Amino acid sequence: MHLLLVDGSGYIFRAFHALPPLNRKSDGLPVGCVQGFCNMLFKLTQDMDIDEPPTHVAVIFDHSAKTFRDEIYSDYKAHRPSAPEELVPQFPLTRHATRAFSIASIEMEGWEADDIMATYACQAKSRGWKVTIASSDKDLMQLVEMDGSIRLLDTIPRPGQPPLRWIGPDEVFTKFGVTPDKVIDVQALCGDSVDNVPGVPGIGVKTAAELINQYGDLETLLARAEEIKQPARRQKLVDNAELARISKQLVTLEQAVPLEIDLDGLARQPMAPSALFPFLKAMEFATITKRLAGLLDANPDDFEPDPDLKAGGNKDMGAPKKSADLSVAKAKLAANVVPGTGPARFAASEHARVKAVPIDYDAYRTVTTAEDLSAIVSRIYARGHVAIDTETTGLDPQQADIVGICLSTEIGEGFYIPVGHAKAGDLLAGGGLLEGQLPIRDVLDALKPVLEDPSILKIGQNSKYDMEVFERYGIAMAPIDDTMLMSYALDGPQYNGLDVLAKHWLDHKTITFGELAGTGKGQKTFDQLEIAPAARYAAEDADVTMRLWHVLKPRLAAENATALYETLERPLAPVLARMEARGITVDRQILNRLSGDFAQRAAALEAEAYELAGQSFNLGSPKQLGEILFDKMGLEGGTKTKTGAWSTGADVLEDLALKGVPLARTIVDWRQLTKLMGTYTDALPTYINPRTGRVHTSYSQASVLTGRLSSNEPNLQNIPVRTGDGRKIRTAFVAAPGKILISADYSQIELRLLAHIADIGALKDAFEEGLDIHAMTASEMFNVPVKDMPSEVRRRAKAINFGIIYGISAFGLSNQLGIARGEAGDYIKTYFERFPGIKDYMDAQRARVKIDGHVTTIFGRKIQFPNANSGNPSERSFVERASINAPIQGSAADIIRRAMIRMEPELKRLGVEADMLLQVHDELIFEAPEGTEETAMSAIKTVMEGASEPAVRLTVPIQVDAHAAKNWDEAH
């Protein structure tokens, strides 16, 4: 018995590049590959009949792009460009051709052709059959058998070469330098840039073959990697063992695909003129038709061209009528090969559907009558959801007033309801409102029931803003969906604003606010705009938001981001909205006094600096300072920044001060004081809201790579704490009269998560026993008892612990500790020896990010690193360190998010009256009635400590420390 397997997909791709293009005469349909394919099938059966006629034949095709390999490696074949346009219509035609030749055409969802062929070949061999695989794909070379029972046959015609070329063990050896059974081990090491199999960076085929021949196989090699003499090669293998193992999985063909048609089903059938000629005639292949007619002793004229496939035929599948229709037909064919199933397919088709409807500004309506408004409300009830966007007088949701509201219930639609556009005229004149606007109260009364209706979904882009604005007008908008948060859950912070999302997903450039209202000093606020242009802008926002919702929502299910979005993103937005609305009291008097004090001391330092420098200059200018220190005074040891300017950072100045340069110390002190003034004591009072008398920060939920929040205007996540002067600023953050501030912070949460994620027994035990973790680390590393440990020893261990979390490098650690690179390297080595799991964790993350392009937190948040395989080594190292840090920082961020989401209902359930005001990454600040702090702190701690449950049961204890006081400094 002899089984012939034809690599159909492989043939098409290779033939496309090897063969001259050919178009069907009557309509220009590209058919070069189809013709080559028919010739190949014909030739194969002919030539093989002379030699060893196959008794069983099948052509195997790839079904879709998505296979199990994508599960272990999402970038697998990511570099493969999508099929050229001319190729797309030829895919289905080669299936037709196969059937026309009465040959089994096999493809299976979720499997590559290679796996199916491997399975058939394996089964045939076990029956003692001979196997020929018509392919020259190097990935199939692993199937070649030494005894010649399985061989490849290259069938692509090449000038100057025989038409059929056999690939047996010798040819495989020429290609890979090893016997066929070791091909996968070589491929695991050298990788494959075409299929984007990583391999071990810096190892090519030759080195790989040498290593495998020496050690026998990959696992032996990796196990004995330390024995390799060449240091660079040894290091590469040690560092990238995990990548190599994953690469091997990727290149190893599956030999146990659950076949739908067994071997016997592939028994060769005689060619049937009634199948063959209608196809060949539809393709207009005259030569091969003639030759087959002779062979089969049939008259092609007895057959009509296949009506579905012929030029001008009546099905999409075959030939479109005119070349003008070609692109449409191709698009339809391409749509048929959309990867994946179910949710992914739906997401792709929704995306296509939304994009197909062009943005039409003429379709937008401005609402000026109560009747129209009530019709829209009915429309929203009928729909069940509505995209909504408020236009206001500013960007601060705690100050801005509503100028207009825009609604969209379906893509392409946009209703703008102007309510606050002002008449032109100077501010003093107070010109009143423009005509043609409904009274704001009437509009809000009409909308309030819909906006608060729990059965109507309100879709927004950054809904938190609109929630806060509406709250001030007595409307509690709920429930919400948010396109910004969906995008964040799916793709991270890379596409943030509505404009970027619209460009990326809808290929539409939205009107910018600058285009509408001008930029810079002359920029108008929304209420100063004419209604008509404002309506276009506003309606577009609502329409685009609705479109994005249709594009992004299905992607959540398709890309396994629903849980992340529903549990960590969507419910947090209203919580943050309430925190922002509450604000915190900042004592203006305290800041004033501090400002005066700091200013006086800064002025003294300034005078001192001029004295020491022998001239006056701008102390705030690093440029001038660098020139004075290193050019004028000629101090040694200066370094330049990447732009060629002198480096004058605090570490440099600190160094100089120690070397006896008093000016350096003066500058350091001056910088600290002016920093405190400029950023805090002078700036904070300007953020006090006149309406509430409190400071309302704004949290960004969707701008940090790792899942943390960020805080701005003002940033209340970087209020000083490390220096005495800095801490004085914290004393200005006070509880309202009759209230008390509570600060609750996670103790060492990132180190605890490292212990959990990397599964480090020694660390976990230390946390379990409540030990001083840095002292314990020092004791392990330096063999000194914890008791009476010198503080310097503990300090070093602490720096190393933090270094680990940050993706340690000898360079960084040596800088941090002010020690030599070599010494820092020795510390790291010792650390890895004492806690071997840490190195495994780091290697695993490094490998993961190169393979998948992302790493994940314990709650499944994906953190993307598009540059993971950058050609720039320093960029690559940066990604490696970030990918080590991100799961730790991100998991901690997810945990505190869960705590925040649960906090309010839980406190309410327990009857605890405490308001959550601020979040500072691992700390939550509350304001509670004086006297209730003990019960409040206990409830808060319970929620925070249990926040990972039940989704994740941590294997380390989580500890929260809480304190209460009248100001933040004392509470912390």
Next chain:
DNA sequence: GCAAGGACGTA
């Protein structure tokens, strides 16, 4: 008027 770079505050 705006963007980039440097510096520095936090976890």
Next chain:
DNA sequence: GTACGTCCTTGCA
């Protein structure tokens, strides 16, 4: 060595 936001100066438009 990770993750941010803000202030100030500088250089260019």
